[in-house]
Amino acid sequence: MTDKLADQIAFLQEIDRLKGVLRATPIADNSRRENSAEHSWHIAMYALVLADEAGPEVRIDRVIRMLLLHDIVEIDAGDMPIHEVHDAEAHAAKERAAADRLFGLLPAAQATEFRALWDEFEAAETADAIFAKTIDRVQPLLLNLANGGGSWIDYDVTLDQIDDRVGEKVMRGAPALWHHVRARVAGFFASQAASVPAPEAAHPEPRKP
């Protein structure tokens, strides 16, 4: 009993480090970048609030459990921004090693249970995992709409790239949600295009001294 509790508390102390892992997206007021611990809380709330957008086969409490623990591997592997070019296989291997170490801190039965949930999320094949991925992908879009463009500007992202990297996955899990959010995102990009100065204005004749 005591050993089990000691192992569980060691895990709970270790995962505190997720509060120090920074993501590419700034928080809504644009004051600083979001960390992965508060992101995990926010997407768990997204799942709870948007549960009706999931199909009837989705068990929302399992989705919430997946979302709460899916980023813990970032303590060792770091966050990989979706718009950053990277070696996906090398990063996945790093995450699997992180899962081995971090979930391995727990008593064996719990380590197996959490690892299975994380593997299910990563595989994105079950209805629960597909909806969880949907939620994880949608939240940064809403943050960028609130913070004025955030990581879209930093990574020079186009609407086509969002359709490609985010849209397809969100459509799979929550099509009505995607239609709603996509319209807002398209509005943002249209307003950005409209505010780009015309060439004449951008390169005015030098003013006479």
Added chain:
Amino acid sequence: MTDKLADQIAFLQEIDRLKGVLRATPIADNSRRENSAEHSWHIAMYALVLADEAGPEVRIDRVIRMLLLHDIVEIDAGDMPIHEVHDAEAHAAKERAAADRLFGLLPAAQATEFRALWDEFEAAETADAIFAKTIDRVQPLLLNLANGGGSWIDYDVTLDQIDDRVGEKVMRGAPALWHHVRARVAGFFASQAASVPAPEAAHPEPRKP
């Protein structure tokens, strides 16, 4: 459909502000104070990991839902440190007004559902709410053990005060967990007492110039 989604998204954008509400307890590495959003994630993980410490009547997924949303009122009402002297009734009224406004951003049925969960947590009468309160009280103790005393030092807290303000509530929800954590906390206070310099050392004779 669209109006419902718009209201839900407005709520999800508004609660991003919980990431800016600072608590009294520093995070484990003592680099900064914890915010209420990442705290909410951490205690949801506590509930998931320590579910076996709850009685058989506790439904852990309901506890997790409660913990995810119980601090949202702090966006308007602020965090009230447990060791700070305050007008409890005035603060409770502020929190109820915050719950009215914040949950009121949601579609009516969902606003009612979330408000009922929050009221249940606050009342601390059901088995789920009692366990949720237990978890919420235990996590700061473990953080302070990791960060070197944290808010205990800032608020000049004694072991008796912890027994009184925290121990009783944790005992109600998870007695074995309390015995384990209490022993660690007592060890911390004993080591602090041992390292306090003796009166002679604390008030040395003025050195001769």
